[in-house]
Amino acid sequence: MHKKGFTIVELILVITLIIMLFAISTPFFISLNNRNDVNLTYTYLESSVKRSYQLAKLQYMNENWGVYIDNTNNNLVVYKGESYTAREIDQDEVILLPNGVSFGGGDQDINFTELTGVMSTTNIIVTISKNGYSKDLNISSLIN
Numbered sequence: 001m002h003k004k005g006f007t008i009v010e011l012i013l014v015i016t017l018i019i020m021l022f023a024i025s026t027p028f029f030i031s032l033n034n035r036n037d038v039n040l041t042y043t044y045l046e047s048s049v050k051r052s053y054q055l056a057k058l059q060y061m062n063e064n065w066g067v068y069i070d071n072t073n074n075n076l077v078v079y080k081g082e083s084y085t086a087r088e089i090d091q092d093e094v095i096l097l098p099n100g101v102s103f104g105g106g107d108q109d110i111n112f113t114e115l116t117g118v119m120s121t122t123n124i125i126v127t128i129s130k131n132g133y134s135k136d137l138n139i140s141s142l143i144n
Contacts, residue, residue, distance in 0.1 A: 004120070010015065010045055011143065013136035015068055018078070019033045022117070023099070029068055029075045030131075030139065031133070034100075034131045034132070034133045035133050036103060037073065037098035037099075037100065037101050038128050038130050038133050038135050039097060039130065039135070040097075041097050041098060041101045041128050042058045042066060042113065042128055042135050042137055044076055044097065045067070045069070045076060045128070045129050046137060046142060048067045048076050048078050048093075048095060049110060049130075049139055049142050049143070050088065050142055050143070051065075051078055051119055052062055052065040052066050052067045052078050052110070052111075052112055053112050053117050053134075053143045054067075055078075055112075055143070056112035056113060056114050056115070056116075056117050057068050057078075057112070057116070057117040059114050059115050061080060062084050063080050063082075063088075063114055064080075064081060064082055064085050064111055064112060064113055064114050065078070065079070065111075065112055065114075066078075066079055066081070066083070066084065066087075066109060066110055066112060066120070067079075067105055067109075068084040068107070068108070068109050069103050069108040069109075069110075069126065070107055071102060071107050071111050072107065074099065074101070075094050075095055075096050076081050076095040077092050077094050077095075078092070078093040078095070079092050079093075082111065083111060083120075084109045084111075084139075098130075098133065099141065100130050101128060101129070101139060102128075102129055102130070103126055103127065103128055104126065104127030104128075104129065104134075105126065105127070108126065112143075117143060119139070119140065119143070122140060123138075123140055124139040124140060125137070125138050125139070126139060
């Protein structure tokens with residue numbers, strides 16, 4: 001008479017296959033997550049720059065507008081004022097970024113002049129990276 005069920009060899013084989021699949025797929029999912037975090041940060045920075053530029057050109061609140069890339073606190077700040085240090089803090093729009101994402105060049109202040117929208121610094125290229133995956137954003141190309 002045969003008993004219904006699995007043998008210990010069959011169970012070990014199935015568990016081994018599951019562990020192997022997990023070991024093979026984990027690096028892929030980590031890489032996918034890194035790419036997603038960099039792409040999300042790229043989109044946040046792109047939209048923040050465009051927003052600051054439009055606010056400055058429209059003379060919203062009769063002031064310059066800018067974006068501050070804060071590597072230390074892992075966020076972007078859309079601010080009102082001639083520079084990040086001289087901004088009106090109550091007007092800050094803080095965008096939290098995914099953990100582990102960093103910007104090449106450290107903290108950066110991108111400011112747009114009221115009415116004209118002229119950038120305080122020209123030819124800014126920001127490198128966004130996380131664990132070996134990186135993407136460059138040319139700030140100047142967003143506003144032309």
